Amino acid sequence: MNALEVSAVGFRYGQREALKGVGFSLAAGEFAALLGPNGAGKSTLIALLTRLYDLQLGEIAVCGHSLKHQPRVALARLGVVFQQSTLDLDLSVEQNLRYHAALHGLSGKVAALRIERELERQQLGQRRREKVRLLNGGHRRRVEIARALLHEPSLLLLDEASSGLDPASRNGLNRHVRRLCRDQNMAVLWTTHLLDEVQADDHLLLLHQGRIITDDRAGAVGGQEAGGLAQAFERLTTAKACA
Template sequence: MNVISSIKPSALAVDSVSHAYGSRRVLHGVSLTVPQGQFTAVLGLNGAGKTTLLSLITRLFDTQSGTISVFGHRIDRAPGEALRRLGVVFQARTLDLDLSVMDNLLFHAALHGIGGGEARRRAETVLTDVDLLERRRDKARNLSGGQMRRVEIARALLHEPRLLVLDEPTVGLDIASKLTIVRHVRRLVRERGVGVLWTTHLLDEVEPDDNVLILHQGSALAHGVTAEVVAASGAETLRAAFAGMTESA
């Protein structure tokens, strides 16, 4: 059920992507558009295929079928051009726990060819944005789970991408940390025009004017503005629409 065709420029275009691990197919012709400057949520239960989809988008896996483009650059044909426009926050923690917060960011900056004073300036800016500049000399292992996640978001923004991809970023966080993360990412969309792809199994993280893809057992059941997806399903709430779609699929 596709209920929207966005008029905003496309930050990410996934077209008819399928993927299998051996004989087990986990994605079935999934298509998705992430408009620039909009929050897009991929909503699905555990095992729906969300992480596999993000692994293809970030090129951890090669695309087997279909195409994926970031700002018009296909990741299979121009991976460098595509990936430099992309910032990623993986579900698993990826900070080096024995390095300081600043050194984690400077190492990432160096990987993107950003060095010296420019790298430190950018690191201080993004740490200020996530309210962690005063922790820059602390080892990463001394941060809370929510603080680690905020550092990972800051790190993903160091090379100034226009598309931010986050895989279940609030898993394992307390309510206060979760709200801080969600609000910060939504502010990036609102104030900086960053396109965001956010995977989750938590319905309360999706708002009525978000762009949403409902993914279930590797298939896209609906894609569009949340309120319109709900209306098209005949349900009154996203929870009811999601339950109706996934239970009947």
Template sequence: MSDAEAALDVRHVSHSYGPRRALDDVSFTVPQGSFTALLGPNGAGKSTLYSLITRLFNVREGSISVLGHDLNRDPGEALRRLGIVFQARTLDLDLSIRQNLVYHAALHGIPRAEAKQRIGEILKGSDLIDRLGDKARNLSGGQLRRIEIVRAFMHRPRLILLDEPTVGLDIRSRADIVAEVRRLVKEEGVSVLWATHLIDEIDESDRVVVLHHGKVLAEGLVPEIVARESAGSIREAFSRLTGLAGRPVELEMAS
């Protein structure tokens, strides 16, 4: 798959913190229009990889391209095509939901009237459409996360990165958020890289990149990975690839 065909192309990327190797020769692609899950236990290197894709850290070993734009050679064009939802909450709790979204739009040069129209498009049919005047602090954790996802879509990016977006939420809120992102992917025609350690957030139709100890152990559609590992499910395939079966992390993933 060429750079031009991929929403995200990661090639031979490594990164170290002093003597510790956080990523080791990582390569994979996210095809345009796909929902790709970056699956790995805590400490696998997912957040480090996201920090490189968003240029919080410089890429010193290997290359990363977004829709053909290399992050080192053409960072402005690459980042302009990204929407990002970090693990930490980033909404201003003292502003209303509408103000948070309009402010983000302004940072991307979107006029206020166009921003309001865009908010209506994304939230069409959502129960949050009636909460736009509420201060962010009055929403639940799941509702706040859903607004952060809406914000990531405001400037019409072609690739959305979500770093453990459901951490700390209850099962119902997690399911709502996964469903919301899948709906927006279908309606907006964007690509998603969804980092998670929760196997139950993965659908049979998804592409999966298994990351463990900073290395890519498998990449492909769920049925392909399951078949290659002669497993009965993606959970079993993941356990075989990582050797984590029966350990506490597997219990966490099943929670």
């Protein structure tokens, strides 16, 4: 069973068609990079995957559960790190995690065990009592990832999660998420507009003007051009824009 199935998804803002028949699948333990220029429709797709927006057309299933017809079951298998931070800056790291655990109905004992595990895994143990507003951007992202993993999701969505981070923090976050994907057999959908966050073995989904125009391994796409993925990206998005 695939971790994520997206079938013929369309979405409009009034007369503007933001997504046009988008479809792809993501297997368990797979790292997929959703790449596209600004305005391609990435954030709209994430809003549909997380049910911030209701589906207008098509179907989305998480681990075989329809997001439209079984939303509670589907969302329970999903962890999310949004582009804009949703942490409470005036609460400590641990308080943010406890609040999230309570929202997911975890018992006090289970919540405590999982919080300890995630604090250790994210290397945040010594910062557990610090207010989030005192953390730098990279550490805040690690808190958000810890929070997203507390309920043990099968699929982790990250919407431009490295936005606003310095290059070292961006690279560190990317490596960290890839380790989680490998070690936990958890599927990851990483949305970005930055080519250096994509690796050759990644499942590459190139979204442009509301359509998936590439669904392949990044190395296969970049290997077709002398200039690699950067040249392929420019050619594909320019050609589609002029069509």
